[in-house]
Amino acid sequence: MQALPQRRRRTPVQLVAQVLGELLITVGVVLLLFVGWELWWTNIDSGIKQDHALEEFFSDVPPVVAGPAPSSPPGGTEPAAPEDFGEPAVLPQDELVGTFAVVYIPRFGESYSRPVTAGVGTDVLDNLGLGHYPGTGAPGEVGNFALAGHRQTHGQVLDQIHTLVPGDRVYVQTRDGFYTYVFRNTEIVLPDRVDVIAPVPTQPAAEPVDRILTLTSCNPRFGAQERIIAYSVMESWRPVDAGPPPEIAEQVARAAGQG
Numbered sequence: 001m002q003a004l005p006q007r008r009r010r011t012p013v014q015l016v017a018q019v020l021g022e023l024l025i026t027v028g029v030v031l032l033l034f035v036g037w038e039l040w041w042t043n044i045d046s047g048i049k050q051d052h053a054l055e056e057f058f059s060d061v062p063p064v065v066a067g068p069a070p071s072s073p074p075g076g077t078e079p080a081a082p083e084d085f086g087e088p089a090v091l092p093q094d095e096l097v098g099t100f101a102v103v104y105i106p107r108f109g110e111s112y113s114r115p116v117t118a119g120v121g122t123d124v125l126d127n128l129g130l131g132h133y134p135g136t137g138a139p140g141e142v143g144n145f146a147l148a149g150h151r152q153t154h155g156q157v158l159d160q161i162h163t164l165v166p167g168d169r170v171y172v173q174t175r176d177g178f179y180t181y182v183f184r185n186t187e188i189v190l191p192d193r194v195d196v197i198a199p200v201p202t203q204p205a206a207e208p209v210d211r212i213l214t215l216t217s218c219n220p221r222f223g224a225q226e227r228i229i230a231y232s233v234m235e236s237w238r239p240v241d242a243g244p245p246p247e248i249a250e251q252v253a254r255a256a257g258q259g
Contacts, residue, residue: 034142046155049127053099053115058256062240082180082236082245086212087141089176089239096132101139102255103130103147104171104248108160113255116172120148127155130215133197135152136209139172139179140237146197151221158217161230162186170213170232172250177239178248179231181213186218188226196229210234 093101101116117124121133130149137143149157168183189196197214200206211234219228238245244252 002083032074046127046129049156050129050155051113052199053117053128054102054113054255055257057099057115061173063256083238083242085177085237085239085242088179088234088237089174090141091138091174091176093135093138096138099128099218099252100132100174102173104173104251104255105168106248106251107164110251111254113251114149114155114157116147129155136197136214137199139174139213140211140234142211143199143208144197144201144212144214145172146216148216151217151219158215161215161217161228162221164230169235169247170215171245172213173244173252174242177237177242178244178257179211179237180235180245181211183230184227185231186230188228191224191227191228196227201229201231 002181056165097118099115099117103114103116105112114129116130116132118132118134120133124131127150131149133146133148136146139145147156151159151161164186166183166185170181170183172181174180187196193202195202195204196216198204198206199208200210201212201214213232213234214230215230217228218224219226243249
């Protein structure tokens with residue numbers, strides 16, 4: 001009768017190598033799942049929550065009334081000359097709570113509409129789109145209306161911030177009406193540069209005379225070593241009963257669930 005071959009016993013070094021290899025495979029799978037969760041699921045989850053925030057916002061504002069939007073190049077760089085409706089209405093600071101505005105940026109796509117919610121903590125930025133820096137200006141106010149948003153996760157609300165070109169329009173809607181800002185420039189700064197959200201950006205001691213909109217996000221797109229800052233200056237405003245600027249009429253209707 002032929003004897004069965006004996007199993008070769010593994011040395012301690014071989015056993016350690018096997019365990020380490022299995023651990024590395026497990027860690028790799030976990031990391032892949034985490035990356036998938038960060039880059040895929042957080043965007044879906046945040047998108048659902050932002051839709052709910054928009055529904056809540058539009059439930060408290062008058063229905064939009066608008067005619068057909070005129071054709072214009074990407075980014076809305078050549079809208080019709082704005083009408084003069086006088087001094088803009090400005091929300092008081094104590095009413096900048098919850099979701100109080102919506103931002104439209106045609107450069108980011110025809111369906112781009114994102115809620116603006118008070119605060120820049122993870123409870124806001126990870127769930128509700130754009131966050132408003134406490135203590136900075138309101139839409140249409142002289143000073144700096146400063147916002148923050150993610151680029152690659154949690155809704156990617158400012159993923160395309162680097163594509164803005166001078167002349168692009170950024171539109172902000174509140175319960176009072178619509179504010180049109182014209183993009184001016186971007187700059188890259190370190191994370192500790194809080195002076196970019198001063199009433200006069202980068203000049204904390206200066207007295208503001210312009211109505212500025214500042215968008216801030218992480219830089220580069222898949223990192224957070226820096227911050228990318230986009231500045232716009234207000235061009236005009238329209239009261240709510242005048243309807244939205246014609247160039248974003250369709251965007252507003254879609255965001256309000258009317259289109």
